[in-house]
Amino acid sequence: MNPSLPASRPAAPRRRLLALAGAGLAAAALLMPAAASAEAWPAKPVKVIVNFPPGGAADQLARLVGQPLSEALGQPVVIENRGGANGNIGGEAVARSAPDGYTLLMSSGGMVSVNPHLYQKMSFDPAKDLVPVAAAARVLVYLVVRPDLPPKNVQEFTAYLKARPGKLSYGSPGVGSSPHLAGEMFKSQTGTFATHVPYRGAAPALQDLLAGQIDFYFDPGIALQHVKAGKLRMLAVGSPKRSPLFPDVPTLDEAGFKGFDADTVFGFYAPAGTPQPVIAKLNAEINKVLAMPAVQERIAQLGGEAAPGTPEAFHERAMADSVRFGAIIKERNIRAD
Known part of the structure; x- marks a missing residue:
């Protein structure tokens, strides 16, 4: 018998252990680039595309959050407006961008909850892309x-x-925008008819209302200073509860139009495939910004409410809005193409 044989028997178990260790190291090596990139992010400026023109609610919110977010990330946050097609142009630009966390979208919730009901064909799927x-x-x-x-x-x-059926007109930031859908909800519940005039953004619609070119408007908050100055008259709030800025102004629900709710949630999106650690960091930092008293006060001045939360809660709200807005779009046969 070979005297060295007993000593060699443990070799097979050692080989298995070495193989397992090698596999573990290989798996760790595969994970290291993603972890390292998440830790290194951001290493350059972050671009936020606003899919509506300057001056509207989305634009103002992006710029309000952008500055303190830049300070938190240690990199510039650059705001770029790409309006058109009810937000689809800017939405597609982000959906087609590299999923690396350096291109984000600021949009109304209508990008996900409304546009798929409006357009028979879209060049991207906002719920997937x-x-x-x-x-x-x-x-x-x-x-x-x-x-x-x-x-x-x-x-x-x-x-x-x-x-005066058909003799009055109302404006909106565009077909399918929350102010437009609010107007359609109102006409549906009151049995009235007024001419809808779509604009390329909220600010142009407001300017024509101030100039007397249109008669009324469901304002997303940018007209409040003109209401306070007496240049416009506010009749109601198209939301489930009263605004703390105008506590004496009733909601449309209180005025007899039960269940009237045209609110929408604005927020940030990223291209599908963006690393989860990057999304988690962005979510945490944006929520910190929204907790700042100065930011909350400014959002309140715009007539809204800060809405910090998880990405999952944001998505669930969009899906609930999709059901609500989809119903009025179908009822009123609203189409954008």
Whole structure:
């Protein structure tokens, strides 16, 4: 018998252990680049594409959050406006971007909850090609009218509209925007008819209302300073609860239009495939920004409410809105193409 044989018997177990250790090291090596990139992110400026023109709620929220977010990340946060097609142009630009955390989207919730109902064909699927990062704010809508119109409350305004079918007009930031859908909800519940005038953004619609070119508007918050200055008259809030800025102004639900809710949640999205650690870091930092008293105060001045939360909660809200808005889009046969 070979005397060395007993000593060699443990070799097979050692080989197995070495093989297992090698496999573990290989797996760790595969994970290291992703972990390292997540730790290194961001190593350059982060671009936020706003899919609506300057001056609207999405633009103002992006710029409000962008500055303190830049300080938290240690890199510039660059805001770029790409409006058009009810947000689809900017949404597609982000959906087609590299999923590395350096290109984000600031959009109304309508990108996911409304546009798929409006367009028979879209060049991208917002529910699959974009992932939620963080909600920013719940944006309320306010029924405001020209101050020279006789009605002083919702009931008088409804009667005024009914007596003048098709003679009054209302504006919106575009077909399928929350102000447009609010107008359609209102016409549906009141049995009235007014002409819808879509604009390329909220700011141009507001300017024409101030100039007397249109008669009323469901405002997403940018007209509030003009209401306070007496240049416009607010009749109601198109949300489930009253605004703390105008505690004496009733909701449309309180005025008799039960269940009226045209609120939407604005927030940040990223291209699908963006590393989860990057999304988690962005979500945490954006939530910290939204907890700042100065940011909350500014969002309140815009007529909204800060809406910190998880990406999952943001997505669930969008899906619930999809059901609600999809119903009015189908009922009113609204199409964008």
